[in-house]
Amino acid sequence: MTGAEVITEQLRAQSIGTVFSLAGASHTYLLDALDRDGFAIISNRHESGAVGAADGYARALADQRPMRPGIAMIVSPQGLANAVPGLAVAQAIGSPVVVLAAIPPGGFLEPEDIIARAQLDIVRPVCKWVAEVPSAAHLGGSLRSAIEKSTSGRPGPVVLFIPQDFFREDVGAGEAKPVEIEVPTPDQAALGKAASLLDTAERPVAITGLGAFRARAGNALRELAKRGVPVLGNGTGRGLVMENHTQGWSWPYAQREVHKADCILVVGEVLTQRLGFGLPPRFAKDAKFIQIDAWGDAFNRNRPTDAALQGDAGATIEALLAKSSRRWDAGWFASALAAKDGYLDTLGRETDGASHPLALARVIEEARPPDALLVGDGADMQNWLYGAYRVNTAGGFMDHFPLGAMGSGTALAIGAAAALRELAGSDSAPRPVILATGDGSIGFYPAELHAAALAGLNLKVIIGNDAAWGTEAHGQEQAIGRTINTELGELPYASLGEAFGLASQTCADVTNLENSLSWLFAQDGPALLDVKIDPAAGAELKTGSLASSILFSDLEEGKSALAAGKDFK
Structure with missing residues (x-):
């Protein structure tokens, strides 16, 4: 060989x-x-x-x-x-x-x-x-x-x-074997402690990440949700429990109310900045943390772990539930989010002109194939997507966090589409991948669209086009009353799609949005839709606290309070 x-x-x-x-x-x-x-x-x-x-x-x-x-x-x-x-x-x-x-x-x-x-x-x-x-x-x-x-x-x-x-070079005969990874079994004493913490909690919440999807923990998490524990999915940990807003939510959407929980079960996720480092004010100071992960270094990171369970996520949750017959009422969490639900429902209801990005997100959610894998990218664009997307399929979402590297969603979407085609085989059509991105973020790796066209991948690209680096422009407006180096101009991204071999259209008015998305999802191969969105809409993310799902301000608040020696509620 x-x-x-x-x-x-x-x-x-x-x-x-x-x-x-x-x-x-x-x-x-x-x-x-x-x-x-x-x-x-x-x-x-x-x-x-x-x-x-x-x-x-x-x-x-x-x-x-x-x-x-x-x-x-x-x-x-x-x-x-x-x-x-x-x-x-x-x-x-x-x-x-x-x-x-x-x-x-x-x-x-x-x-x-x-x-x-x-x-x-x-x-x-x-x-x-x-x-x-x-x-x-x-x-x-x-x-x-x-x-x-x-x-x-x-x-x-x-x-x-x-x-x-x-x-x-000739290297002789080879012998290939699959690499199988063994996952350790949780320590029984730690398992008992975790069960006790969960059993005595009044308002527990679970947070799931990529590691929970990797461990096929969906069945165990759904049972946990049936027992009344709200399950919040983050990144590729979304969709393990249906995001019906009675048992399951996305972490970005729901994170503002997690400070009311008294016990946090972290499954296959790391307490990085994306999760407020596990610290106040994102979480209560006296909340108990249970972590389940195949990776031991995930524990005691930024915040002490009260019960660390290194092992398979699904089996470990099942073991926890077997030690308890306790049930909870998740109604408190749904009630806490009622104000956000109502507030977002009032936004983006314009009947003409450029689409509000939340309106775009709503129509994507309504019109998309139910088994589609959603990929998010951008800043303002991604923020609004969190306000409308409901992921109900395991492995149904990924984005460019926790690093937040703009533009990386394009490559992620291409890889995901190739993976789903491989998984489907030659006898069935692959699940579609939908990349929703901004006009700023698509500019990082636009030529990768050609990779999708050459391979004939089932990729649908939606570009929210506000002709600017939206989150930067609105931040500058708020800080200094004007913008510098943030305007991108009215660029024809449908022409970009056509240049790289994708079927492409432009949607300039909200009245055409439903028909345009229907056209997009009906295409057999890779396709692109350039959607003109309201450039003023992003200002709401800087001034309306209930609108934003990408948080930073509370981290500064927490850092200042800690430095001053203040306590938290």
Whole structure:
């Protein structure tokens, strides 16, 4: 077997059927082997696009067994710096990505070439593990190690540097086996303590993240919700419990009222800035925290964990429920959110002119195929989407948080669409992927739309176009009464879609919104809709506290209070 064939055999053993790659001579023999072995090869246009698509692929298939890391192929040193943003996004959320970086043979290195000499150091801060394959004979073992590092504990991105001549070398017979990750069983004493905390709580709340989806914890969480515990999904943890606003909500929508809870069950999520670091005022000072995660380092991060349960999320929740017959009433949480529900219902009801972004979000929610996977990107645009989207399918949502790197949603959506096509197989139509993004965020990696067109992916792109960096413009207006460097102009994004091979239209008036979205969702292949949205609408996010679902102000409030030695309610 050649080195390339060893790689394809190991990827196939891991049930991986799609790779993401920039075209390049350095991977010629590997691309040839992948193509002959029937892999789908998605042709990306930027290294971060390839890494981001691999990330989206891994997130969309996170609940599959064996775990399937996304595979991205780049060339180093030329493309290495371009890959860093995509790696940082995957590292922030804990998504398994394996980057196969082809490097020149040793004799091609220039002694003073800083990037070539510091390749491992450049990506190490944004990776879980980096290594260089020492010889062609070690290629199979090195790839297995890379997959194991990427998928074990808290998953994350790894980079494996491979001299390009190894791909065509004869390395003898190979033996590929899937990498299976064992999850520890929770300590029984900790389980008992957690059950006691939950049993004595009056207003418990559960928060679910990507790790809960990966662990297939939906059945256990739905039982928890039936017992009266509100379940708040975040990112790809959304949809494990239906977001019906009686048992399930999204974390962004509902987070303002979590400070009223006295016990927080955190499942497969990390207490980062996105969750207010677990600190007051986002959470009550005396609230008890139970955390369930396969990754031990998730515990006691920013806030002490009262009961830490390292293990499978679904089985652990089932064990907790088996120790208690307690039931709660989730009505208190629904009542707490009544003001927000009513307030948002009054917004965006204009009958002509450019669409209010909340109206756009409502019509997307009403018109979209019910099994669609939603991908969010942007700032103001994303904020309004949180106000209307109701995710009712496990694995039905992903976005660019917790890092919040603008534009990364485009690549995530392409990877997710490739994953769903692979999952559907040749006998059925894949679930659609809907990317809703802003005119600012689409500008980061617009050429990745061409990857979707070339591959014929079932991707529908909706661009909320207010001709500006909306959240920045309204922030400047509030701070200094004018805007600087935030206007983008009236650009024809439908023309951009057409240029890259997508069926494209423009919707300039809210009266055409329903028909335009019906057209979009009826297209067989990738398609794009440029929606003109009201540029004034985003001001509400700066002044109306009930409108915003992306919070920062309370973190400043909490920091100031802590510095002053104040107590919290």
